[in-house]
Amino acid sequence: MVDRILGRGREAREGHEGRGDQAPDAPAADPKAAVWARVQLARNLRRPRILELLAVIADEFVELHGDRLFGDDEAVVAGFARIEGRRVVVVGQQKGADTEENVRRSFGMPHPEGYRKAMRVMELAERCGLPVVTFVDVPGAHPGPESEERGIAEAIARSVGLMSRLRTPIVTVITGEGGSGGALAIAVGDVVLALENAVYSVISPEGCASILWRTTDEAPTAALAMRMTADDQRALGVVDLVIAEPGEGAHADHAETGRRLKTAITEQLDRLAAIPVEVLVEQRYRRYRSLGAYAELAGPAPTPPVPPRGGLADRLRGLIEAGQRAIPAPLPVGRRDEPPAREDV
Amino acid sequence: MPMKFPSFRSRREDYPEKMWTRCPSCEEQLFNKQLEKAMNVCPSCGHHFRLSATMRLSQLLDDGSFVERDPGLVSVDPLGFVDQKPYPDRVAAAQLATGLRDAAVWGTGRIEGMRIAILVMDFGFMGGSMGAVVGEKVARAAEGALEEGIPLVIVSASGGARMQEGTLALMQLVKTMAALERLRAARVPYVSVMSDPTTGGVFASYAAMGDVNLAEPNALIGFAGARVGAGTIGQELPPGFQRSEFLYRHGFVDRIVQRADLRQELAQVLRFLAPTQPWGKEAARG
Numbered sequence: 001m002v003d004r005i006l007g008r009g010r011e012a013r014e015g016h017e018g019r020g021d022q023a024p025d026a027p028a029a030d031p032k033a034a035v036w037a038r039v040q041l042a043r044n045l046r047r048p049r050i051l052e053l054l055a056v057i058a059d060e061f062v063e064l065h066g067d068r069l070f071g072d073d074e075a076v077v078a079g080f081a082r083i084e085g086r087r088v089v090v091v092g093q094q095k096g097a098d099t100e101e102n103v104r105r106s107f108g109m110p111h112p113e114g115y116r117k118a119m120r121v122m123e124l125a126e127r128c129g130l131p132v133v134t135f136v137d138v139p140g141a142h143p144g145p146e147s148e149e150r151g152i153a154e155a156i157a158r159s160v161g162l163m164s165r166l167r168t169p170i171v172t173v174i175t176g177e178g179g180s181g182g183a184l185a186i187a188v189g190d191v192v193l194a195l196e197n198a199v200y201s202v203i204s205p206e207g208c209a210s211i212l213w214r215t216t217d218e219a220p221t222a223a224l225a226m227r228m229t230a231d232d233q234r235a236l237g238v239v240d241l242v243i244a245e246p247g248e249g250a251h252a253d254h255a256e257t258g259r260r261l262k263t264a265i266t267e268q269l270d271r272l273a274a275i276p277v278e279v280l281v282e283q284r285y286r287r288y289r290s291l292g293a294y295a296e297l298a299g300p301a302p303t304p305p306v307p308p309r310g311g312l313a314d315r316l317r318g319l320i321e322a323g324q325r326a327i328p329a330p331l332p333v334g335r336r337d338e339p340p341a342r343e344d345v
Numbered sequence: 346m347p348m349k350f351p352s353f354r355s356r357r358e359d360y361p362e363k364m365w366t367r368c369p370s371c372e373e374q375l376f377n378k379q380l381e382k383a384m385n386v387c388p389s390c391g392h393h394f395r396l397s398a399t400m401r402l403s404q405l406l407d408d409g410s411f412v413e414r415d416p417g418l419v420s421v422d423p424l425g426f427v428d429q430k431p432y433p434d435r436v437a438a439a440q441l442a443t444g445l446r447d448a449a450v451w452g453t454g455r456i457e458g459m460r461i462a463i464l465v466m467d468f469g470f471m472g473g474s475m476g477a478v479v480g481e482k483v484a485r486a487a488e489g490a491l492e493e494g495i496p497l498v499i500v501s502a503s504g505g506a507r508m509q510e511g512t513l514a515l516m517q518l519v520k521t522m523a524a525l526e527r528l529r530a531a532r533v534p535y536v537s538v539m540s541d542p543t544t545g546g547v548f549a550s551y552a553a554m555g556d557v558n559l560a561e562p563n564a565l566i567g568f569a570g571a572r573v574g575a576g577t578i579g580q581e582l583p584p585g586f587q588r589s590e591f592l593y594r595h596g597f598v599d600r601i602v603q604r605a606d607l608r609q610e611l612a613q614v615l616r617f618l619a620p621t622q623p624w625g626k627e628a629a630r631g
Contacts (some may be wrong), residue, residue: 143569145583149595153549153568157522160550164523165530180506180515181549181568188519202506202515202546212428212508226511227424236423238512285523289484291516292477293423296415297446 036220041197046251050092050135056258073114074105078121089125092135109142112155131169134186141182156185163188169272174198194230194239201228398450398467410455432509447478451486457612462490465500473503476510480517487524500538501552505545518550534618560589560598
C-alpha cells in the first residue's frame with residue numbers, strides 16, 4: 001500500500017488536477033491512512049535536509065554563520081553554493097541526525113536569529129545579484145519563551161516581507177515538513193517546488209486536531225481535511241511543481257533524490273535568470289496576491305441583528321436577579337466563545 | 346413570548362447577559378449601559394473587554410466619517426473542509442452572530458479631521474481568524490492607502506490564520522506583507538494597533554510590522570499559543586508572558602495605550618507622520 005502511494009508514474013499524472021483528498025493510485029480503501037503515511041514519510045528521521053542534499057547537488061558550499069545581532073542559530077543553514085557552475089545563495093532548515101546534534105540544532109526549530117541570519121544572507125544575495133535557493137523542512141518555528149522574547153513573529157513577518165520584494169530570483173523547495181509560519185519565512189519564491197512526500201500546512205495536524213476535534217487522536221483526519229500533501233498543494237496553486245521521489249522515498253536514496261532536485265533547480269534557475277528583475281518581482285507579487293479563494297457579493301454588508309428585547313417582566317427580572325442566573329438568548333449576540341482558530345508554529 | 350421562570354442552573358462564567366456583564370478580571374457585575382459608556386473598559390479594574398468591529402470604528406473615527414470599502418467579500422470553502430461542522434456552516438453562524446460578512450472591515454474615515462484608511466478586525470467572527478477575505482481586505486486597504494496617499498491604521502484582534510482554509514490562509518501572510526512592503530517603499534505610514542488577542546499568523550505578519558506599534562493594556566500578543574509553547578518545550582513560562590507589557594519590555598511595542606486615550610494618541614502619532622511632501626502615488630504624479 002505504501003508503495004502504491006509513493007507516486008510511481010508521477011509524470012503520467014502531471015496535469016491531472018483536483019483529484020480530491022485521496023492519494024492518486026491508492027485504492028479507495030482508506031485515504032486517511034494514505035495521507036498519514038505521507039506525513040510520517042515527510043517526518044522520517046533519515047530524510048535528507050539541506051546539508052545532505054547540498055552534498056549531492058552542490059560542487060562547492062561555504063556556510064556562513066550568525067545574524068550579526070544576537071547569535072548563530074544552527075537550525076538554519078545559510079551560505080554560498082555552486083550548482084553546476086551557477087553561483088547561488090542557499091538557505092534551509094536543518095534537523096539533527098542524533099540527539100546531540102538535535103539539541104545543538106534545537107530539533108530543527110529556528111529561533112528568531114535563524115531567520116535574521118537568513119535575511120542577512122538573502123540581502124547579500126540581492127546586492128551581489130546571486131539567485132537564492134531555499135530548502136524547507138521544519139516542524140515549526142521554536143515556540144519557547146526565549147523565541148517570543150526575541151521576536152519570532154517580527155522575524156517571520158520581516159523575512160516574508162523581504163522575500164516578497166527581493167530583487168533576485170528565488171527558487172524554494174519544500175523537502176519535508178512545511179510547518180506553518182516557520183516554513184513560510186524562507187518559502188516565498190518565484191517558483192515553489194515540493195518533493196513528492198513533502199507536506200505543507202498552516203498548523204500541524206496534531207495542533208489542528210486538538211483545536212477543532214479537541215483530541216490529537218484525530219490528527220490523521222485533520223491531515224486529510226487540510227489537504228497537506230504535495231499533490232494537493234499543487235492543485236491549490238501553493239506549490240508549482242512536484243518532484244517524484246525514488247523507490248521507497250527520499251530517505252532511502254539521498255543521491256537519486258539530490259540528482260532529481262538538481263535537475264529541477266537548475267532548470268528553474270535558468271528560466272528565471274532570463275526574466276528582467278522588475279518583471280520577476282511584479283510576477284512574484286501577483287503570484288501571492290492571487291492566492292486564496294473568496295467571492296464578491298454586491299451590496300452592503302448585512303445589518304447587525306437587533307439584540308432580542310425581552311418583555312417588561314424579563315427586563316425587571318434581569319435587573320433584580322442579575323448574576324443569579326443566565327437568560328438564554330435566541331441569538332448569541334456579543335458571545336465570544338468560538339474556539340480561537342489559531343495556527344501552530 | 347411565554348413567561349420564563351428563574352432557573353437554578355449554575356450560571357455560565359463570563360456569559361454576557363442582556364443587561365449585566367461580569368468582569369472576568371475583578372468579578373464585578375457591570376451594568377451594560379455603564380460599560381458601554383466606559384468604552385467597554387471595566388470602571389473598577391480597567392479590564393479591556395473585546396470590541397466588535399463596529400464599536401471600534403465608532404470609538405476611533407470622527408462621527409459619520411467612515412465609508413466601508415469592499416463590503417461584499419465573502420469566504421468560500423476551497424478545501425471542502427469539514428471538522429465537527431462544515432466550514433460554510435461555521436461562516437454562516439458567525440455571520441448571523443456578528444452581522445459581518447467576515448472577520449475584518451475596511452474603509453476610509455477621518456480621525457481628528459485627518460483622512461486615513463482603516464481596517465479593524467472582529468474577534469467575534471471565528472476568533473478573528475485570517476482567511477482569504479481578511480488577507481484580501483488588508484491588501485486592498487494597503488493598496489487603497491497607497492493609491493490615495495493616506496496613512497493606514499490596522500486594529501488587530503485575531504487568533505491567527507484560519508485553519509479551515511489550510512495553506513491558502515498561510516499564504517495571506519505573504520499577500521499582506523507584500524502589500525505593506527510597497528506601502529513602506531512609497532513612504533506611506535502604517536500604524537498597527539494590537540488588541541486582545543493578537544496571535545499566530547496575524548501577529549507574524551502585518552500586526553508586528555507597523556511603523557509605530559501601539560497596544561491596549563494586558564492584551565494577549567504572541568506567536569505560539571502558550572499551550573503549544575509550554576507543552577512542546579516543557580519550560581516554565583515567565584509571568585505576564587505574551588501580554589502587551591511583556592512585548593513592550595522586549596522592544597516590540599512602542600506604546601501601551603488605554604482605550605480612552607487611543608483615538609487621541611493615534612491622531613497625535615499620525616500628525617507626526619504627516620508628510621512634508623504628499624505621499625504615495627500623489628507624490629509620483631506631482
